[in-house]
Amino acid sequence: MDFFIQQLLNAIRYGSILALIAIGYTMVYGIIKLINFAHGDIMMIGAYTSFILFSNFGGYFPPIISIIITMFVGALFGIVIERVAYRKLRKAPRISALITAIGVSLFLEALAQFIFTATPLVRINIFSSEAFHVLGFEISPITFYTIIVSVVMMILLTVFVHRTKPGKAMRAVSQDQDAARLMGINVDRVISLTFALGSALGALAGVFYSIAYVNIEPYMGMLPGLKAFIAAVLGGIGNIGGAVIGGYIIGIAEGLTKTYISTYWADALVFAILIIVLLLKPSGILGKNVKEKV
Secondary structure, three states: OHHHHHHHHHHHHHHHHHHHHHHHHHHHHHHHOOOOOOHHHHHHHHHHHHHHHHHHHOOOOOHHHHHHHHHHHHHHHHHHHHHHHHHHHOOOOHHHHHHHHHHHHHHHHHHHHHHHOOOOEEOOOOOOOOOEEEOOEEEOHHHHHHHHHHHHHHHHHHHHHHHOHHHHHHHHHHHOHHHHHHOOOOHHHHHHHHHHHHHHHHHHHHHHHHHHHOEEOOOOOHHHHHHHHHHHHHHOOOOHHHHHHHHHHHHHHHHHHHHHOOHHHHHHHHHHHHHHHHHHOOOOOOOOOOOOOO
């Protein structure tokens, strides 16, 4: 039982990381109906940024400041990507925006490889090695902080979207951009804010992912990004709560499969879940069926 609980906690940790990334996917899709496949690479940017900060400036300020700066850098990348790559494609066919998103992803990976080379960097662990004791179980610091910080950020984001004026503007734009514009809402600013928030959470996920799995390399965001997209689809893409639920389901399913079945079947299971969801309930767990005029 102790072994099972430990593996379950590790799976929940991974699910927390996927949930943070999936929120970025679902927020962008909810606003402009774009699947931003470059979002997984924001996680990679967050990992490299935090590595630089912790390695070179770790003695000057506490880790929390480095994490905040990393989130700010991720948000900045999100804003720049939206303005440069996506803004002029809002009225274009969706396939054009999708191809552009793939192109942006490849560009970010090539840029990271050019700057840092393809040699993986070994991440510095900023947490102590002493385990936490909760309800009689030992929890590693990285697992504890990943789960706690992820849950807190998800709660704060939910409160922001539902209780603040910018959050209400985001919801209005997601429902009807033209009507929101007529009501005096700056749609461009709202969309930039959406990219900034989603990218900041993606960069935060990169911090915890790189600490948990040590190595940092240019293509590290590709597979977690795809799995986070599957999590968003599973939960109901466009729904923040659904993205969180989907992230935890995918994380737990993959983690327990690696432990009790085989590591070779873990990825296959995740993509099998995507196929099953698309066949049985394409709208996802919390998604709603929306009719579109063709």
